[in-house]
Amino acid sequence: MSESSTPIESAEDEHRRVAGISAPDLLSEARRLDAADPLAHHLDAFADAPGVAAYLDGNSLGRPLRDLPEKVGTFIREDWGTRLIRSWDEQWMALPMQLGDRIAEVALGAAAGQTVVADSTSVLLYKLMRAAVAARPGRDEIVIEAGNFPTDRFIAAGVAKETGATLRWVEPDEVAGVTASDVAAVVSERTALVVLSHVDYRSGALADMPAITSVVHDAGALMLWDLCHSVGVVPMQLDEWGVDLAVGCTYKYLNGGPGSPAFAYLRAEHHGAVTQPIHGWWSASDIFAMGPEYAPVGGIRQLLSGTPPVMSMLAMQGMLDLIADAGMPAVRAKSISLTDFAVRAYDELLAPLGVRLLTTRDAAHRGGHITIGHDSFQQVTQRLWAEGIIPDFRFPDGIRLGLSPLSTSHEETLRGVLAVRDALTA
Template structure:
């Protein structure tokens, strides 16, 4: 019975791969010897096959040959140019509103502080109690610095934050609402346009954490009136470990909000070396120190692939992968007492599926030793992070079957 079920699931996966218009892109990613299924692309994306040569060429040529001249020739504009590319291919953002710099944490801090200094009569910062630790820790710190009151949302842990949850707490006291577009635990996909509208109806600013949605879920930041957003580039944008984050700031807020880390790169005249700080009035105002040029290289090839594929096709494959993971869960994991911790409806789910079982910490260790790489999340969850351009349907089913076998071991 088990063999026939496994065969049916794998045959279905092979058929989906054969029909997948993005299947050829799998060859663009570097092989990982000993890894049978990589299911952690929502934590760290795989490198592209040509990344080593591109990094070597950068050392030989842009840095090694052009030396400091490369700052004038290309590097000075790179944070803004790369931000524009991310905005165009992944965010639905027109040029001049997105910049690449710093870490996610630093950019969230900058925008939170800028937002909370915008209107002195507003005294509350709203954030979800189960949001990613960085977001919560920063909110606590910024509230302490500014004298703001924190309002904690406590939504259903699988369904995630809804517009009704937000509408119930925002008021004339709300300065900023900060939420994740895709929940890092359950993968729940928030209704960005409706929630943003509800926040604006209360006269507050809206900030979105896009770490688990940029590059896998289509969005229209401009059309939906989003005020500000931050996202990382090492997940679905495959920028490599510690690659810099990006920040979006709506054009009409530039030169109005003022970020707190006033480094020389955000000065109106960067080389004036003047006696006092005068901020730039465009997106460059979000920079602080010298940008990490080397760390901006790897993501550029992935942005090429996303643009060639289109974010709409990537989302379609993401839905196909996660639907198949849920189907395989129903067939082989639910009977073993494994819980589904993600929304079953693909319209309410981002790019990963989370499942839970008390034995999953030990199971994850066994899987890693066998070349099956999912992601464990405390206390007892495994996330199946299915990055559409680098993950096949067969790989997805292989991973789920391996979880079943490890549970039975």
């Protein structure tokens, strides 16, 4: 976001406001961090949002890139408008696999041929959960965190009902998040599948993916990770860490736009052994044979079912290029800097007002957002939105500050925290 497009007080005025609550150096620190930020030049790649003074919800919906309207226009005029149905043969048929490989290369630490873009997060979670349970005959338990995102829990419950399995719940510390010891306490020879989120959607707690995956494998079970709140902001090595299955959305830190399709990762060694249950024509061995019986294709295309949403795959492609240019280690470093600064601003501006920190202070165990709590935050969020300050509210009393590294500055982060302070003291 262009700094010049966002309204802000003069340095003198804002210094006076900050000084009034015993944090006179916060604004200077924010500007120092922004001046030293090696990724600062990426801010201008994102479209301006008139009337928005601070957008702190990139962990729910990423901002569009500035050049996206032209890219969409070119697609409509040329790929669709001129090439028409010929574009299927020329480029679109392979796009789900090609884009999956690009996500794997840029953000997942995974080799080609194991990731595909298709469907929604919910549909892909169902496909992989159902397939994983079937791939472990004789085991009748699914392990999932009690506080996991509702879709994950609801789908796990549905799969358990369909297969006669039992749900076993992991109940970790709400701030620290799930640990390897938490998982070790509930897995057994009856466990078929463990389903966990890499980053907790509430607290932002970052799970130890390699350690937990190892615990699950020691029990003989399969491990499915939900990457929705970590892909594009937290580096990972799915191949090296032995992950079996993973699903992630593309509209948060990958900036694919509202409702953009999700992706699924299936480790190469499971191809053919783990078979998904929705037998659509796109996963048939010969997609145009129109034969009387379903014969699945080998490889990652087997996770497809119906015609992929090609237009909805456009927006994320430019963001993947930006992430590749920056490199995930640098993205993670900027993310830690932003969340560390947000915690510092919380300490100085919000803690004295009775606001609770619902996220760990340990950056090594934190994803890309922090969560703060106060009984009045539902009403505060409504006021903030009306003033062009956009975090999000999570029931019952939490505000999440989602700090997407390539589109968010430290100064914008401070602007948001100051607005929360003002709303509480008005």
